[in-house]
Structure formats: C-alpha cells, structure tokens
C-alpha cells in the first residue's frame with residue numbers, strides 16, 4: 486500500500502508501467518500492425534480516421550497519466566485527444582491490446598496468441614463504435630480541394646468546411662426549395678430502393694444560371710443540409726485520367742463532389758474534342774465512384790453549348806437540372822427579409838413596378854447593395870431601385886430581356902423532382918444564351934458602377 490502511494494505520489498508509476506510493458510513484450514510474442522494516415526497513393530486512409538475517433542473515445546484515455554486537452558466544436562467544449570507518442574491500452578474479448586500514436590500512423594500491438602481470435606472482430610468493433618460516434622456527434626464537415634503534389638500527381642487537401650449557407654438563407658422559390666429538400670431527404674433514405682433497382686446509390690445535379698445567382702451557395706446549403714463533406718474538383722489541376730480516377734477513388738461516402746464552372750472546362754477544349762472529353766470526364770466521375778452515398782454537382786453559367794448533344798445531360802448522367810435565374814420581385818422581397826430584416830416597405834410597390842418592366846440584377850448584386858446600406862432599409866431599397874432603373878433602360882432598349890425566368894428544375898429519373906419548365910428556351914427564356922451573356926455582362930458592368938458609388942470599400946464579389 487505504502488509502495489503504491491509512493492509510486493503514485495512520485496510519478497514513478499509511469500516508469501514502472503513502461504518497464505512492465507517492455508517485460509510483457511519480451512515474455513509474449515507480439516504482433517505489431519500499423520494504420521497509416523495515408524495510403525500508398527497519398528489518399529486519406531479512412532481506417533486511420535476511424536481508429537482516431539475510437540481511441541479518443543476510450544475511457545482509458547481519461548485515466549491515462551497524460552493526454553492532450555483541446556477545444557471542441559462548441560466554444561466551451563474541451564475534448565481529450567491522444568498525444569503524439571502516447572500509448573494507451575484497450576481490452577477486447579479478454580485480450581489486452583496497446584495502441585501507440587506514432588508519426589502519421591497508429592500502431593496496434595497485440596499478443597500473437599490472441600491475434601487469430603480477436604483481430605477481425607476487434608477491427609469490426611472499431612468500425613461500429615466510430616460509426617456510432619459519427620452518427621451521434623454533429624459531423625465536422627470538410628472541404629477537400631485537389632492539389633498537385635511534387636510529383637505532379639493529384640491529391641486531396643482538406644480544410645474545415647464552415648460555409649454558413651443554408652436553404653433558409655438562399656432566396657429561391659419556396660416550392661422548388663421544398664422539392665429539392667424532399668428529393669435530398671428521399672435520397673438519404675434511398676439505399677434499399679437504389680439497390681433494389683440495381684443502381685449505385687448516388688445522384689447528380691446540374692446547377693446553371695448567370696453569375697451571382699446562388700449556385701455555389703446552394704451547393705454549400707446542400708452540404709450543410711445533408712451533413713456531407715465537399716470535394717471541390719478544380720479540373721485545371723487534373724492532368725490525366727489516372728489522376729482523376731485516383732482522386733475520385735479517394736473520396737469518401739456521404740460527400741458531394743462538385744465541379745464548378747464546368748462550361749469553362751468545356752470551352753477550353755478544342756471544339757471537336759468537347760463532346761468526347763466531357764462525356765469521358767463525366768462518365769469517369771459517375772463510374773469511378775462505385776462506392777456509394779455521393780452527390781455529384783456540376784455548376785455552369787449556361788448549358789446552351791452543351792445542347793449540341795442532349796446525351797451529355799441525359800438522365801443517368803445528370804438526374805436533376807436546376808436553373809438559377811437573375812433576381813425577380815419575389816426574390817428581392819426574400820433578400821430584403823434576410824439581409825435587411827424587412828418584410829414589407831412603402832418602397833416595395835415601386836420596386837415591383839420596376840421588375841415588371843423587365844429590369845433585373847443578380848442576387849449577389851442586390852445583396853451587396855443591401856449589405857452596404859444595411860443600417861437604413863430605405864436607403865438600401867432606394868439604391869436597389871436606382872441600380873434597377875439603370876438596367877431597366879438598357880433592357881428595354883435591347884427589347885430582349887423579359888421578366889426573370891423562374892427557377893426551373895427538370896428531372897429524368899424515377900422518384901425525382903418533376904419537370905416544371907415555365908420558359909420557352911432550353912437555356913432559359915426567350916433570348917439566346919449568347920445574347921443573354923452579352924446583356925448580362927453589360928448589366929453587371931453598369932451595376933458595378935452603381936455599387937461602387939455606394940460601397941467603394943466593398944469586397945470583390947465572392948472573392949472572384
């Protein structure tokens with residue numbers, strides 16, 4: 486008893502335990518197994534993440550002589566976390582195992598005599614426990630971006646995904662928003678259904694529309710809604726097919742794979758190559774991800790040039806098409822409510838009338854004017870009116886632009902959202918994509934002038 490007290494008080498117990506472990510290692514033949522953080526192609530090893538979750542939840546971590554304390558997700562949260570080089574014990578089916586947190590890997594050590602009996606069920610146990618932990622705790626979402634390593638091969642680099650966009654903050658037709666939400670919810674529950682059809686459990690979306698209408702914000706809202714990680718593929722950094730394949734194989738389930746500005750990728754290729762390149766690329770994405778529970782999202786400003794061959798966007802390649810139009814009066818009201826906290830205002834009638842004439846701006850442009858004048862709703866609305874008036878004249882002079890086209894979604898798959906196209910043209914409205922782009926570019930130039938006059942110090946739109 487006195488000896489034990491002495492050992493504890495003096496901290497010698499730590500040294501004794503270490504010696505005892507060494508003696509045990511000498512007496513019993515040990516098997517050592519490593520769980521590296523990255524696999525041979527430098528992709529994240531998912532088992533490493535699971536082991537980390539599991540070990541950090543072990544009660545023995547609390548009882549260990551030393552460990553790390555770090556802040557958790559909430560500001561007041563403090564969580565225990567294995568120190569580099571720390572060793573902890575675990576018991577499973579009566580066998581003792583030890584884990585050491587080594588550099589970029591966890592090292593599992595167990596008696597050879599126990600290996601055959603416990604190793605498989607033990608690893609299965611780790612899977613189950615870590616999955617349970619993941620289900621219980623709000624996931625820390627990650628944003629992965631592809632980079633080129635020193636050898637020129639693509640690999641993922643991740644940062645915490647903290648984009649605050651949600652479906653509530655996006656101004657969009659309520660009906661469509663609800664349809665997309667229920668589409669995503671039924672996707673989440675759809676594993677059995679997809680399997681019964683003999684299909685891979687995944688779904689692909691095309692978000693198309695002018696710049697600043699909320700496509701990227703929508704992807705972030707989808708990720709937050711589903712609690713999915715985001716893999717953002719920068720196609721300019723993908724040099725060869727094998728690169729793309731290994732990147733895609735390195736994605737995890739419960740994730741959204743996003744290819745932004747897909748039309749730009751298309752435009753950069755020589756014209757006759759477009760179709761085959763794009764189809765190969767899309768099929769690569771769709772087929773390589775045999776592992777399931779993934780969404781694929783393509784964004785683009787216009788799908789006009791893809792209409793050359795409808796096969797590119799056929800159901801199966803793209804399941805859901807969502808058009809993001811420029812702002813209309815109801816979009817304006819919803820922005821006024823979120824940005825200015827104003828549900829009604831005496832100037833609304835005037836704004837409504839201007840929208841009636843065909844004037845329009847992107848949600849990003851209206852949002853910027855509102856943010857710049859957020860202390861005075863009247864001034865904010867007046868600034869939007871002035872900006873709209875400037876575009877109004879141009880639009881009427883061109884005679885092309887009609888009221889901003891409604892959000893449209895089209896779908897070609899069982900159980901999806903159904904077509905509610907309200908417009909005449911494939912790329913949205915009674916004007917061609919090129920005319921629209923030209924006009925829109927002009928509108929943006931105009932409105933940039935306007936926004937500068939109100940908010941000279943404002944940041945560049947969304948970092949672009």
Ligand SMILES: Nc1ncnc2c1ncn2[C@@H]1O[C@H](COP(=O)(O)OP(=O)(O)OP(=O)(O)O)[C@@H](O)[C@H]1O
Pocket residue numbers: 654655656657694695696697698699700701702703785786809848849850852947
């Ligand atoms: N529908 C919308 N509802 C609310 N805010 C919006 C909407 N559209 C754009 N915004 C605001 O404008 C900014 C830019 O939007 P976003 O980046 O999502 O546009 P985008 O359609 O992806 O543009 P681009 O085609 O240039 O990539 C965002 O910060 C967002 O807050």
Ligand SMILES: [Mg+2]
Pocket residue numbers: 700701702745784
């Ligand atoms: Mg975008």
